[in-house]
Amino acid sequence: MGKLGLIIKREYLAKVRNKSFIIMTFLSPILIVGMIVLIVYLAKINDSEKRIISVLNESEFLSKEFEPTESMSYVLFKDLTLQEAKDSTVSLGYYGLLYLPKGIDLENVARSSYLFTKDNPNTSVTQRIESVFQKQLLQKRLGKLGVSSEQFSDIEAQFEINLAAFSGEKSIKGINEIKAFIGGGFGYAIMMFIIIYGGFVMRSVIEEKTSRIIEVIISSVKPFQLMLGKIIGTSLAGITQFTIWILSASLLLFLIAFFFGIDFGAMDSNASMPPGPIGGVAQFSNSLDSDTMLYANEILNIPWMLLISSFLVYFVLGYLIYSSIYAAIGAAVDNETDTQQFIFPIILPLMLGIYVGFFSVFSNPNGPIAVGFSLFPLTSPIVMLMRLPGGIGEGGVPLWQLLLSIGLLIATFLGIVSLAAKIYRVGILMYGKRPTYKELFKWLRY
Amino acid sequence: MDNILVAKNVSKSYGDYTALSNISLEIPKNCIYGLLGPNGAGKTTFIRIINQITYLDKGEVLFNGEPLATEHISHIGYLPEERGLYKSMKVGEQALYLAQLKGLSKQDAKKRLRFWFDRLNIGDWWNKKIQELSKGMAQKIQFIVTVLHEPKLLIFDEPFSGFDPINANIIKDEILQLRDKGTSIIFSTHRMESVEELCEYMALIHKSEKILDGKLSEIKKEYKNNIFKIGLEIEQNGDTLLKQLEEKFHILSSSFDIQEKQLDFTVQLPSNNTRDVLLEISKQANVNRFEETIPSANDIFIQTVNNKEDNG
Numbered sequence: 048m049g050k051l052g053l054i055i056k057r058e059y060l061a062k063v064r065n066k067s068f069i070i071m072t073f074l075s076p077i078l079i080v081g082m083i084v085l086i087v088y089l090a091k092i093n094d095s096e097k098r099i100i101s102v103l104n105e106s107e108f109l110s111k112e113f114e115p116t117e118s119m120s121y122v123l124f125k126d127l128t129l130q131e132a133k134d135s136t137v138s139l140g141y142y143g144l145l146y147l148p149k150g151i152d153l154e155n156v157a158r159s160s161y162l163f164t165k166d167n168p169n170t171s172v173t174q175r176i177e178s179v180f181q182k183q184l185l186q187k188r189l190g191k192l193g194v195s196s197e198q199f200s201d202i203e204a205q206f207e208i209n210l211a212a213f214s215g216e217k218s219i220k221g222i223n224e225i226k227a228f229i230g231g232g233f234g235y236a237i238m239m240f241i242i243i244y245g246g247f248v249m250r251s252v253i254e255e256k257t258s259r260i261i262e263v264i265i266s267s268v269k270p271f272q273l274m275l276g277k278i279i280g281t282s283l284a285g286i287t288q289f290t291i292w293i294l295s296a297s298l299l300l301f302l303i304a305f306f307f308g309i310d311f312g313a314m315d316s317n318a319s320m321p322p323g324p325i326g327g328v329a330q331f332s333n334s335l336d337s338d339t340m341l342y343a344n345e346i347l348n349i350p351w352m353l354l355i356s357s358f359l360v361y362f363v364l365g366y367l368i369y370s371s372i373y374a375a376i377g378a379a380v381d382n383e384t385d386t387q388q389f390i391f392p393i394i395l396p397l398m399l400g401i402y403v404g405f406f407s408v409f410s411n412p413n414g415p416i417a418v419g420f421s422l423f424p425l426t427s428p429i430v431m432l433m434r435l436p437g438g439i440g441e442g443g444v445p446l447w448q449l450l451l452s453i454g455l456l457i458a459t460f461l462g463i464v465s466l467a468a469k470i471y472r473v474g475i476l477m478y479g480k481r482p483t484y485k486e487l488f489k490w491l492r493y
Numbered sequence: 494m495d496n497i498l499v500a501k502n503v504s505k506s507y508g509d510y511t512a513l514s515n516i517s518l519e520i521p522k523n524c525i526y527g528l529l530g531p532n533g534a535g536k537t538t539f540i541r542i543i544n545q546i547t548y549l550d551k552g553e554v555l556f557n558g559e560p561l562a563t564e565h566i567s568h569i570g571y572l573p574e575e576r577g578l579y580k581s582m583k584v585g586e587q588a589l590y591l592a593q594l595k596g597l598s599k600q601d602a603k604k605r606l607r608f609w610f611d612r613l614n615i616g617d618w619w620n621k622k623i624q625e626l627s628k629g630m631a632q633k634i635q636f637i638v639t640v641l642h643e644p645k646l647l648i649f650d651e652p653f654s655g656f657d658p659i660n661a662n663i664i665k666d667e668i669l670q671l672r673d674k675g676t677s678i679i680f681s682t683h684r685m686e687s688v689e690e691l692c693e694y695m696a697l698i699h700k701s702e703k704i705l706d707g708k709l710s711e712i713k714k715e716y717k718n719n720i721f722k723i724g725l726e727i728e729q730n731g732d733t734l735l736k737q738l739e740e741k742f743h744i745l746s747s748s749f750d751i752q753e754k755q756l757d758f759t760v761q762l763p764s765n766n767t768r769d770v771l772l773e774i775s776k777q778a779n780v781n782r783f784e785e786t787i788p789s790a791n792d793i794f795i796q797t798v799n800n801k802e803d804n805g
Contacts, residue, residue, distance in 0.1 A: 050594055053590065053593050053594060054594075057590055061579070061581070061582065065581070254579075254580075255579075258577040258578065258579060258580055259573075259575045259576055259577030260576070260577045260578055260579055262546070262571075262573040262575055262576065263571070263572075263573060263576055263577075263578075263591065263635070263638070264591075264594065265546050266544040266545075266546060266566070266569070266571040266573070267566060267591070267594040267595050268594055270546075476541075476546070476547075478575070489508050492508070
């Protein structure tokens, strides 16, 4: 094994064996899944009350139409006055009383029917009851126009086809958002990865400095080798952690869904979760298995190969650029509290990438701001990935922009890494004082 | 080929600050070479250049006759002044890692580590974490890691700082044994007195410049100043005798013990001719001590620096 290999192995093992790292690795999926389950559970509790409606039907209509559903059931009252019915509904603790007065005409009965409840009734309750009336009224009105009951069921069936077409259109609109979210999710993952593991690289450099082992090591290997080994080793540990997170979170979600029968599809309607790396993935897989074929087709139409291969390119280059800056910062200071002044300027372009991305790319993926930020090397790993699900060429990202963006990124990578390596080489042997930007600039000439 | 390391006109500056200016040194094989100078003189910079941690601006360094290159790293062992270990790593694991970085194979490193751990009686530390060890214990491990790959040149920067006297002696004996086995050793320190018992050669570095170098015994000969310590057994009053002597010789200091009847004094002679003074005092009393004072490295250092500043 070469020296670089040895360093990578040590950095990887040092990170992976770290207690807080292990705890974070196994606790996070549980926390995240727990949170998702809690949200679903709370959403369900909010609307899971089984409502019992007592029905006092003095008319001859609608005697069989009130069928119990999952969340509603009916109790038929007979031979009671309205007041008696009200009293018994209250004393039995039912949700409400539906009263249909005597009458020979359905229209009249419907118009003078009442739903008595304690508080303002839930809209889903009123909707359900209204729909029962509406269907009967519709059939009745159409019957007057000479539509038979078979024809009515035909009409009903046709109406459902219309509905399907309409919902299909709607789901295509949803797909565009999902596409943007997938790109954004990749970009967001890159940002999170840089901030978390860049910070690890930095702390690891500071640790070597404060424990004074650094000079022993760089008398055996080149500082650049050490820096590179540290960055690679830490990122491998990071990839391990990310993989464990994604696998165990999916497995846990699956198990919970299986054993407790929680319908995560129900989340889709209120899935306005912040797009975290896990959240994004969870959302994406939910959409896949809970929606129509059309939906799946659209997702398959995303240029996955392009997206994933670009993700890898942008991930590797972007991460190397930023983590070498983090390593240089770690080398320049003596302890973590001194890092603040240097970290803010690093996080700034990352945040800018995310927010500019969400505000400009979603509305116009080929607007000047979106194009500019997807070319600028410090934001391109995030912003370009948001644009890419639209494909390359016609309607998507022009090929020259992608190539220019990667080219600029590579040039920046070479420049930044060599500058960072210089600061690193000088900084690791400097103790005692907090450097200023001016001094860092001087170190570049040593 | 008698020199393990030759430096020719080596200069290094950091921005406006000159760390080394025009240093030329020859470090012979198979000896202990003392690199002396106060803190901040440039010793560490010079050592870092040998270890290729820092690059020189001007000049040339030859290792074993060849221009210094990357492959020489595995022939050099370096114990820096600022030394430490990974706190959360286990002792054995860490020693293995550092040994492998020096180019040893895992099996080789393990075998040699076992040998050294037994030799320094720390065999049962293998699975301990560094943070459980005391500073002195950690220093032993650093020493082992430095010498483990059997380098041709060993560089110790302030090796005894942090050691208690017992362990410092153990390490000193190990260093001497390594020299006897043929290793060349550079020993850098600002504590001049520790040089005299170990080093055969030395160089003085002051304010980035070399002000003196050579064989310690020759330097001392050169810096002898003809001061002698003399002890006399006397019968009569010491004061009268002292007065007589003061008329003929330049007495620097004196002390008289009435009970022991002993007169001690130091005298500065004009040359290394000791016959006149011996003749004179042996007429007066029994001589029980006659000793030439040899300047300590510290004296030499101060004297050289003062001379330098007077001339400059």
